[in-house]
Amino acid sequence: MDTNEKQTHTKPLGGLLAAAVSRAVPVVAGIEDKALDAxxxxxxxxxxxxxxxLLHVVVEFQKLAVKRDSDFSSPPDYVAEGGWRERFATEADVLVEAWSTPGAEEGTTGSLNMPARTVGGMALLDLTAHAWDLARATGQEYAAEPAVVAELTGVVERLAPTGREMGAFGAAVPVGADAGPFERLLAATGRDPYRV
Structure with a gap:
């Protein structure tokens, strides 16, 4: 299969991010102040x-979509500023719009000069995995969109070795043969999908 054919069968990142955002926004909105130290x-x-x-990720990956430099060194304290739940929803929509723009997935972006599609996949992974983390931490339900999980399975396979070296991923957690695709994805990033 040549590269062009592969790209033809790849879902646009904008749509995948929109699906992930639709699942993440209610989780963030549902975080009560009393849970912030959990x-x-x-x-x-x-x-x-x-x-x-997660809010900083959403803000900085907007820049990467338009091939501008991002800065992940010291995230602001958005929570202390107030209105952070609403800001997350607004900035997440801007992220989707940025990655839906023609050309966003083409070429390279970021200080590591990585393929833009891979960088967008990193944003998709953070939105999905961290929404699950926050849901798990605050007693909320979370189910990832199947198309997002399918995309991220390939992203994690590509990024896992480097991600583990950099400490972004933990060691893969073993799961049973009956584990679903999302449970397998979480386990591949070092999360225990069964731990409450």
Whole structure:
């Protein structure tokens, strides 16, 4: 299969991000203030820190869609600024629009000069995995869109070795033969899909 044929069968990132956003926004909106200090499946983050991180991801990946430099070094404390739940919804829509723009998936972007499609996939992964993290930490339900899971399965396969070296992914967690695609995806990123 040549590259052009492969791209023909690939779903546009904008649509996949829109699907992920539609699942993530209700989770963020459902975070109560009393849950902000609760632990999450990401050992380095409590709910407040993870909400700040995810909002920063949404803001910075907008820049990467238009081939501008991003800065992930020190996320602002969006939660302390107030209105962060509403801002997340607004910025997430801007992210979808940015990655839906013609040319966003083409070429390379970011300081690592990575293929734009891969970079957009990283945004998709953060939106999906961290929405699950926040839902799990705050007692909410979360189910990923099947098309998003299918896309991310390939993204994680490509990124996992480097992601583990950089500490972004944990060691893969074993799952049973009856595990579904989303459970397998979470496990591949180092999350235990069964842990409450």
């Amino acid at each position: 632990p999450t499946p990401c050992a380095d983050y409590d709910v407040r820190a993870l909400a700040n991180h």
